[in-house]
Amino acid sequence: xxxxxxxxxxxxxxxxxxxxxxxxxxxxxxxxxxxxxxxxxxxxxxxxxxxxxxxxxxxxxxxxxxxxxxxxxxxxxxxxxxxxxxxxxxxxxxxxxxxxxxxxxxxxxxxxxxxxxxxxxxxxxxxxxxxxxxxxxxxxxxxxxxxxxxxxxxxxxxxxxxxxxxxxxxxxxxxxxxxxxxxxxxxxxxxxxxxxxxxxxxxxx
Amino acid sequence: xxxxxxxxxxxxxxxxxxxxxxxxxxxxxxxxxxxxxxxxxxxxxxxxxxxxxxxxxxxxxxxxxxxxxxxxxxxxxxxxxxxxxxxxxxxxxxxxxxxxxxxxxxxxxxxxxxxxxxxxxxxxxxxxxxxxxxxxxxxxxxxxxxxxxxxxxxxxxxxxxxxxxxxxxxxxxxxxxxxxxxxxxxxxxxxxxxxxxxxx
Numbered sequence: 001x002x003x004x005x006x007x008x009x010x011x012x013x014x015x016x017x018x019x020x021x022x023x024x025x026x027x028x029x030x031x032x033x034x035x036x037x038x039x040x041x042x043x044x045x046x047x048x049x050x051x052x053x054x055x056x057x058x059x060x061x062x063x064x065x066x067x068x069x070x071x072x073x074x075x076x077x078x079x080x081x082x083x084x085x086x087x088x089x090x091x092x093x094x095x096x097x098x099x100x101x102x103x104x105x106x107x108x109x110x111x112x113x114x115x116x117x118x119x120x121x122x123x124x125x126x127x128x129x130x131x132x133x134x135x136x137x138x139x140x141x142x143x144x145x146x147x148x149x150x151x152x153x154x155x156x157x158x159x160x161x162x163x164x165x166x167x168x169x170x171x172x173x174x175x176x177x178x179x180x181x182x183x184x185x186x187x188x189x190x191x192x193x194x195x196x197x198x199x200x201x202x203x204x205x
Numbered sequence: 206x207x208x209x210x211x212x213x214x215x216x217x218x219x220x221x222x223x224x225x226x227x228x229x230x231x232x233x234x235x236x237x238x239x240x241x242x243x244x245x246x247x248x249x250x251x252x253x254x255x256x257x258x259x260x261x262x263x264x265x266x267x268x269x270x271x272x273x274x275x276x277x278x279x280x281x282x283x284x285x286x287x288x289x290x291x292x293x294x295x296x297x298x299x300x301x302x303x304x305x306x307x308x309x310x311x312x313x314x315x316x317x318x319x320x321x322x323x324x325x326x327x328x329x330x331x332x333x334x335x336x337x338x339x340x341x342x343x344x345x346x347x348x349x350x351x352x353x354x355x356x357x358x359x360x361x362x363x364x365x366x367x368x369x370x371x372x373x374x375x376x377x378x379x380x381x382x383x384x385x386x387x388x389x390x391x392x393x394x395x396x397x398x399x400x401x402x403x404x405x
Binding site: 004005006007008010012013014016017018019020021035036037038091094096099102103133134137138140141144147148149151152154155156157158159160161162163164165166169170173174175176178179181182183185186189193197198200201202 | 209210211212213215216217218234235269270271272275277279281285286287289290292294295297299301302305306334337338341345351352354355356358361363365366367369397
């Protein structure tokens with residue numbers, strides 16, 4: 001493969017907001033992009049620290065999100081609280097394996113993939129590793145892309161609660177777990193957005 | 206046009222080459238998209254934004270789902286879903302939902318309309334810079350496609366118990382998703398050259 005120069009070594013810089021390439025020497029003291037006036041940073045400041053902080057917050061929130069019920073249903077068949085995993089199991093037992101799988105992917109597999117993938121990216125960047133740089137960049141893009149699909153369960157619970165308003169015949173209400181779960185989605189998205197993938201390619205001594 | 210292109214994901218430096226219709230320039234090292242030939246120009250962009258505004262309005266005025274039991278009817282769309290989460294501090298989730306499925310798509314459509322309206326005459330809209338920055342930052346948080354999938358899951362989930370039917374809103378939100386995806390293909394980064402000293 002042809003070795004490609006890093007903009008860092010050529011004295012160039014790319015604006016993260018508008019994509020303009022700038023010679024660093026021409027930037028004024030304020031380091032503002034000449035086109036969009038955003039602050040230009042060679043690398044996102046404190047990227048790994050901020051990413052790690054959001055990642056830990058996401059993992060902490062993930063615990064109550066799974067332990068607490070997300071929805072309370074009542075009706076002619078009695079009352080019950082359901083958690084995310086409980087809901088998936090219910091679908092599975094009822095034979096709706098496709099819906100069970102979809103919710104499993106969105107609510108369990110995606111957050112877990114994000115925790116592991118971001119953890120791996122942070123670990124290898126800290127180690128200054130040169131292992132599979134291209135694959136790790138692809139992994140970052142996958143994390144960036146799948147992030148918001150976890151919002152699925154929040155939407156399903158909200159729609160179900162909005163629709164099931166038949167008092168004794170059947171009613172559904174949201175429970176605390178769903179707020180924690182919404183928090184997990186937001187916080188892990190912030191974690192992924194704080195990570196600067198260019199760190200994967202930097203060689204620091 | 207920038208003579209030098211730098212990869213957003215791996216910082217590799219390239220000399221820009223002219224792209225033809227349908228071309229996508231990928232980073233040789235990490236595979237990121239470096240640049241795209243603009244398949245959506247200002248006029249078609251503006252048309253798409255108008256379509257998005259119409260679909261967004263329909264999706265929010267008509268029911269997406271409805272259930273009828275013994276003469277009682279309940280309906281749901283984005284706003285009903287948000288309101289159903291307003292219970293004590295669970296309202297935090299209502300905020301999250303309102304932002305990602307209502308406020309941000311609405312702002313995206315309004316701001317894109319504003320920018321493109323001026324771009325038609327080759328001018329930069331007032332407060333172009335801050336608007337473009339905001340559009341850039343809002344992009345990951347726009348979730349109407351997730352809402353569509355959520356509505357479909359809710360239908361399958363509830364269909365076993367109650368007679369649930371999809372309203373016109375579900376078609377509107379499906380169309381909105383498609384139009385927003387098409388709009389996402391036109392690269393806002395290239396609009397920075399609109400009306401700048403260098404020309405287009």
